[in-house]
Amino acid sequence: MAEPEASLLREVMEPTDFVISSHRAFAWLSLCSLVSMSLIFAPISFWPLSFVCLVPWLVLVGGAKQAPRVYFYSVAMGLAFFLINMRWMYLTTGPGYAAMSVYLSWYFPLMACPVRSVVRRRRWPLAIVFPFVWVGSEIVRSVVISGFPWFFLAHSVSGVQTLIQISDLVGAYGVSFMIAAVNGAAADVIIKKLAAKQSPPAKLGPVHRTLGGLVALGLVVFTVGYGVIQLNRDTTSVGPKIATLQGDFVNLVEGDAVDDVGKRALYMKMLQASTADDPDLYLLPETPWIMYLNQEARHFQSFWLDSFQRLQRHASEHRAYVVTGSASAEQTPNDLVTKQRRYNSANVFHPDAREPDRYDKVHLVYFGETVPFRFGNFRFLYFWLNRLMPFSMGGKYEYSLIHGKAFDVFTMAPKSQQGKQYRFGIPICYEDVMPYVSRAFAFGEDGKKRVDFLLNISNDGWFGRGIQQPQHLAISTFRAVENRIGIVRAVNTGISAFIDPSGYVHDVVNGYEQTEFDGNAGYVSANVLVDSRYTFYTRFGDWFGWLCAVLWLAFFVDYWIVRVRTRNDEP
Numbered sequence: 001m002a003e004p005e006a007s008l009l010r011e012v013m014e015p016t017d018f019v020i021s022s023h024r025a026f027a028w029l030s031l032c033s034l035v036s037m038s039l040i041f042a043p044i045s046f047w048p049l050s051f052v053c054l055v056p057w058l059v060l061v062g063g064a065k066q067a068p069r070v071y072f073y074s075v076a077m078g079l080a081f082f083l084i085n086m087r088w089m090y091l092t093t094g095p096g097y098a099a100m101s102v103y104l105s106w107y108f109p110l111m112a113c114p115v116r117s118v119v120r121r122r123r124w125p126l127a128i129v130f131p132f133v134w135v136g137s138e139i140v141r142s143v144v145i146s147g148f149p150w151f152f153l154a155h156s157v158s159g160v161q162t163l164i165q166i167s168d169l170v171g172a173y174g175v176s177f178m179i180a181a182v183n184g185a186a187a188d189v190i191i192k193k194l195a196a197k198q199s200p201p202a203k204l205g206p207v208h209r210t211l212g213g214l215v216a217l218g219l220v221v222f223t224v225g226y227g228v229i230q231l232n233r234d235t236t237s238v239g240p241k242i243a244t245l246q247g248d249f250v251n252l253v254e255g256d257a258v259d260d261v262g263k264r265a266l267y268m269k270m271l272q273a274s275t276a277d278d279p280d281l282y283l284l285p286e287t288p289w290i291m292y293l294n295q296e297a298r299h300f301q302s303f304w305l306d307s308f309q310r311l312q313r314h315a316s317e318h319r320a321y322v323v324t325g326s327a328s329a330e331q332t333p334n335d336l337v338t339k340q341r342r343y344n345s346a347n348v349f350h351p352d353a354r355e356p357d358r359y360d361k362v363h364l365v366y367f368g369e370t371v372p373f374r375f376g377n378f379r380f381l382y383f384w385l386n387r388l389m390p391f392s393m394g395g396k397y398e399y400s401l402i403h404g405k406a407f408d409v410f411t412m413a414p415k416s417q418q419g420k421q422y423r424f425g426i427p428i429c430y431e432d433v434m435p436y437v438s439r440a441f442a443f444g445e446d447g448k449k450r451v452d453f454l455l456n457i458s459n460d461g462w463f464g465r466g467i468q469q470p471q472h473l474a475i476s477t478f479r480a481v482e483n484r485i486g487i488v489r490a491v492n493t494g495i496s497a498f499i500d501p502s503g504y505v506h507d508v509v510n511g512y513e514q515t516e517f518d519g520n521a522g523y524v525s526a527n528v529l530v531d532s533r534y535t536f537y538t539r540f541g542d543w544f545g546w547l548c549a550v551l552w553l554a555f556f557v558d559y560w561i562v563r564v565r566t567r568n569d570e571p
Contacts, residue, residue, distance in 0.1 A: 020063040026070075030077040032056035037081055040156035042470035050156040051182045054134075058126055058187035061112045062119040063194065070116065071109040078105030085151065088468035092253065093389075096367060104148070107137045114555030121562050125212025126184035126191075129555070134180040135173045136552030139545035142435065146366040149433055150471065153179040158474035162227035164503050167481040168535035169226075170544035171435055175478075177548070178219040185216035231502060235484070239422055239453055239530040240280035240414035242488050245270045246496040246509040247288055248519035251461040263289035264307060270523050271314055271322075273516065277525035279320060280414035283490040286325035286344070286429050286459040293347050294328040294358060312356070315349040319415050322349040325428065325457045328358065341402045344369060346426040346457055348410050360404030361428040363437055368462075370400040407440045409450050422452045422530070427479075429458040432487070433472065435542060438479040442538045449538065452530045453486040454479070461493040465520070469494045477503040483538045484531040494520055501531035 020026070036053035039046045057077065064070045082101040089097040111133050118124045134153065142149040154175035157163045166174045247266060249258050267288050274282065291298075291307045298304045315322045328345040332338060343360040350356070364370040367389060374382045386398065413421050425441035432438065432454075444450045456476065460469050473495045480487045480499045487499040496509040507526040 019065040020060060021065055023069075026060060026064065026073045029056040029060040030073045034077050034080055034084075038084055041085060041151060042155075042158075042474045043467055045156065045159060045470075045474075047157045047160055050153055050179050052186055054130075054180070054183040055186045055190065057108075058115070058130065058183060059190055059194070061115050062126065062187065062191050064116075067116065070112050074108035074112045075105050078108035081105075082151075085467070088463035088466055091464045092368070092462045100148070103145070104141070107141065111137050111552075114552065114559050117559035117562060118555055122558070125215075126187045127181050127212030127216045128184070130184035130187075131177045131180040132548045132551040133555060135177050135545060135548035136550075138173060138176055139542060139549050140552075142545075146363070147434055149435065150475065152176050152475075154478065155471070155474045158477045158503065159505075161231060161503055162224055164478065164481050165227035165230040166223050167478050167503075168230070168484055168533070168537050171482050171537050171542055172478040173542065173545040173548065175223070177544075178216075178223050181216040181219050185213045188212050233533075235532045236501060236529045237532075239486065239528040240412065241277070241416055241525055241527050242281045242283055242455075242498075243274040243277055243279035243523055243525040244283045244488055244490040244496045244498075244509060245274065245285070245288075245523045246490060246494055246521060247285065247461075247492045248465075248494075248517075248521040249461050249492055250464055251459065251492075260289040260291070260303070264310075266517065266521060268310060270517065270521070274523045274525060275318055278318075278416075279525050280416050281321040281323060281412060281455075282314070283455055283457065283488055284322070284324035285490045285492040285496075286346075286457040287327065288324060288492065291326050292329050293324075293326040293356065294330070294345070295355060296331065297327075297329040311347075312349050312353055315351055316353045319351045321351065321412050323347065323426065323455055323457070324349075325459070328360065338374075338398065343404060344401050344428055346428055346455075348426075351415075357408075357410050359408045359410075359426050359428075361401070361431060362404040362407060363431050363434050364401055364403055365430050370403075374398075374400050407437070409441065423450060424453050424455055425451045426455045426457060428456075432456040432458070432479055432489075433475045435479070435482065438483055438485070439538055439541055442483040442485055444534075447534065447539075449483070449485070449534050451485065453488065453528045456487055456489045456491075458489065458491040459493075460491050463493075465493055473497065473505065477505060482535065484533040484535050486528040486530060488528050496524070498524075498526050498528060500529045501533070 033054055033056045036049050040050040040053055060073065061070055079101055082104045086097065086101060089100065115126070115130060115133055118129045119126060138149070138152050152172055154164065154172040157175065157179070164175055245267060247263060249256060249263055267284060271282060291304045292300070293304065293308050298308045311322050311324060324347055326345055326347055328343040330341045332341050344364070345361070346359045348357040366372055371382055371386045371389060407425060409423050409425050411421055411423050427437050427441065438454060441451050441454060442449050460472060469491070473489070476487060476489060477499055480501055481503040484501040486501055489499070490496050494509065497505050498507045499505050507524045509522045509524050
């Protein structure tokens, strides 16, 4: 490269003179973002703070001279955030909780590195750069290690219907993008003001902050305008009446306080009580009590067979459907790896007493439901990992389940609406937080939705009674809006509720108001709403999120190119 050209390149890409250098400033900025981020998510849900919660951290990233300090404080802030807000995981697995928190904390320095480069060298506005980086990190988190799509910026505004309607275009990632852009625009303004106050004033270069602010404002205006339009559309109709039942049993690795006989007694009592509402379908949670209901397995124990007969009898006597979670087991004596294949299943009992339909959960949670490398050339890793898991009793027991083969759809003909039929899918537990699962239930090759509504059955009793339950519910609302599908949730320990296709949560089970049941157990009956819209998101999926991930990678590549060409070690 000619010397004049190299000199010009260095001048254009010379880091800004704006400097934050003291540890006290680093600590306070990190703490401000940590506290703010912790306040925006359920159960506190102080959503207005989400639009500025990352501003202190962005000021640190864009204004700090010492890159190692930026990465250190970013990791520390991320680790503290996940340890505080994901503490519900500790009740099930302490080591897993610590390892997961450490892993997730590294996303913050991985975002900080390219953001620093484009802000300090390229001098581009944070309002334009940061949203792509943040959303790129969200979608990568959604797939690595089977995926953990928790704590998206979008989840903080799940209760603000006007702001979440764009999810039917680009998923929850679009809402996060808009919020991140506002954070970036605010950080641009603050960095500019702080730079001007330095003596002498820092040279920030042509960063086009006005353009960034206009982009952020445009995103907000579009989001609100689109939300108002969608909320005023009349595209829904009344579907079947469903009774959702909620137990209140905390699950423990070493054994539950209430045995299966006691659990079944409570659910059968609630089933009987809810008949007063004459629902078309009764919905029980994932594994309300331990039972195997498939034909091959239920005859091994009289308790399982009796449970099957009770549920089938209830469906027949009340001319209704009963949906419940259970385990399923199939004997495979000729399999060299395992002699029995077990599944996490949902069962659909019919009014005509025929053999129940069954859906086997497709997306299993690593280490909670299955240990990786069980099949294939790395089976030795499976045995090592299995010994570390609390459910394996030191490696003596192989608790891993088998993935289901397809996202099955079922049909019902409600007694309350003669001549009508409805189709539904049953995402089990964690499947309702995975965007691709609900979309897979909804997506039809012919351009029409495969289902009219979803029934989510879950068992959140593994995480005690606390902040996990409202966090889980907040995430579920986006699956309804993305695909314009009503969702009914039945969740042990809560929160069981109805979610309409616009994301509005209603008819929440509040057991404390139902004195005939103990604790937070209870039921509620309501009609699920059916929406005729087939959304852009259902058609095309997470294209926007992956576009952001590609640009995040491109910013990394640009960072390395700039370092090599300028021969400067400061990022």
